[in-house]
Amino acid sequence: xxxxxxxxxxxxxxxxxxxxxxxxxxxxxxxxxxxxxxxxxxxxxxxxxxxxxxxxxxxxxxxxxxxxxxxxxxxxxxxxxxxxxxxxxxxxxxxxxxxxxxxxxxxxxxxxxxxxxxxxxxxxxxxxxxxxxxxxxxxxxx
Amino acid sequence: xxxxxxxxxxxxxxxxxxxxxxxxxxxxxxxxxxxxxxxxxxxxxxxxxxxxxxxxxxxxxxxxxxxxxxxxxxxxxxxxxxxxxxxxxxxxxxxxxxxxxxxxxxxxxx
Numbered sequence: 001x002x003x004x005x006x007x008x009x010x011x012x013x014x015x016x017x018x019x020x021x022x023x024x025x026x027x028x029x030x031x032x033x034x035x036x037x038x039x040x041x042x043x044x045x046x047x048x049x050x051x052x053x054x055x056x057x058x059x060x061x062x063x064x065x066x067x068x069x070x071x072x073x074x075x076x077x078x079x080x081x082x083x084x085x086x087x088x089x090x091x092x093x094x095x096x097x098x099x100x101x102x103x104x105x106x107x108x109x110x111x112x113x114x115x116x117x118x119x120x121x122x123x124x125x126x127x128x129x130x131x132x133x134x135x136x137x138x139x140x141x142x
Numbered sequence: 143x144x145x146x147x148x149x150x151x152x153x154x155x156x157x158x159x160x161x162x163x164x165x166x167x168x169x170x171x172x173x174x175x176x177x178x179x180x181x182x183x184x185x186x187x188x189x190x191x192x193x194x195x196x197x198x199x200x201x202x203x204x205x206x207x208x209x210x211x212x213x214x215x216x217x218x219x220x221x222x223x224x225x226x227x228x229x230x231x232x233x234x235x236x237x238x239x240x241x242x243x244x245x246x247x248x249x250x251x252x
Contacts (some may be wrong), residue, residue, distance in 0.1 A: 012165035017195065019161070037194075037225040044196050048164045095234040100204045103197040103233055110232050 003068035003077075010051045010080075013100040018065060022076075029074055035131055039042055039076065042111040045104040046078040046127050054082030054124060073113070073132040073134040085117055109120040145173050152184040153252050155245070159191040162199030170199070174206035183215025185233065186248040190221040195229055207239060217242060220248035 008014040019040045026036040047063050064079040077088045093102045106114045109115045114130035143160040154177055162170060176187065185206070189195075207217040218240040222230065229237040244249035 009231060012163070015163050015165055016161060038228075041196055041225075041229065042216075044163060044194075048196065048198060051164065081250075093233075098204050098208060098235075098238060099233070100201040103200060107197055107229065107232060129228065 001136075003066040005064060005066040007066070008063050009059065009062060010055040010082075010129045011046075012051060014063075015047060015064055016065040018047055019044060021065065022065065026074065027068050028131070029067070030133065031074065031131065033132060035134065038111040039129065039131055042108040042129055043076060043078055045108040046129075049085075049104055050078070050080035050082065052105075053078040054085070068129075072107065073130060074132075076129045078129070079124065079126040084119050084123070085123075086119075143169055145170065146171070147177065149182075150186075150249055153184045153186055153249050155249070156185060156187045157191065158187070158189070162192055162193040162202070163194060163196045167198040167202040171202040171205055172216045174202070175209060178206070178209050178215070180215050181211045181213075184215035184252055185210055185250040186242075186252075187213060187217060187219050187242065188221050188245050188248075189219060189223065189226060192226060193223055195226045199231060200235060203239070204235070218242060218248045218251060220245050236238070 004025055006018065008018050022040055022043055023036055026039060043065060050063045057139035061082060067075045068075050090105065093099050093106050113132045116128045118126040143158055143166040143179065146157040148155045157172065160166060185205065202219065210217045221241040221244055242251060
């Protein structure tokens with residue numbers, strides 16, 4: 001499984017470059033436009049969270065994004081080296097309320113077929129998203 | 143992000159072009175807030191030319207919608223692209239925001 005990696009820095013202006021790169025990577029790997037769009041949003045949310053929370057809005061810090069193919073789809077890692085995600089502080093949003101904040105992680109999680117995070121590291125958080133190719137997993141849909 | 147603003151009778155039509163993300167959400171929020179503060183709280187936003195909306199963008203639209211409603215108006219949306227619409231559905235905002243199929247319908251709803 002070979003992976004392609006992009007390193008961006010923790011500025012919102014970098015998000016468009018990330019989306020463009022990711023779109024190309026996923027296109028080459030044969031994902032349809034809806035799956036590409038879903039993953040661009042999901043990865044964008046994780047990168048946004050890294051900028052806002054892991055790095056507290058400070059510019060110039062690295063965010064690594066890698067994409068690899070596997071038999072049933074793609075696996076994407078989003079990694080920062082800032083303040084680690086604290087699952088104890090996370091609460092799923094109440095969608096019956098009008099939320100101005102707190103939807104990013106929920107959206108990222110919903111758009112991936114598999115979603116996990118790894119905190120067993122010296123610093124930061126490494127998120128893993130898996131998206132199945134359409135038709136490879138009948139239990140989930142894109 | 144380019145944001146075109148035109149007046150159609152009592153309704154203010156807002157047509158953004160580009161992605162609505164963390165980089166552009168503040169600009170959007172400011173633009174809408176300025177309009178509402180000037181008394182233009184009956185807003186229609188045509189999202190035909192917006193292919194990407196994330197949680198930062200949603201937050202800006204929700205904030206503007208609350209402000210517009212508090213001022214006696216509303217922020218109504220129209221012409222959502224399919225992938226954008228799915229984000230509104232996933233977050234259930236499609237149920238609490240006024241979303242119309244096209245500009246004519248949204249403007250006429252006032």
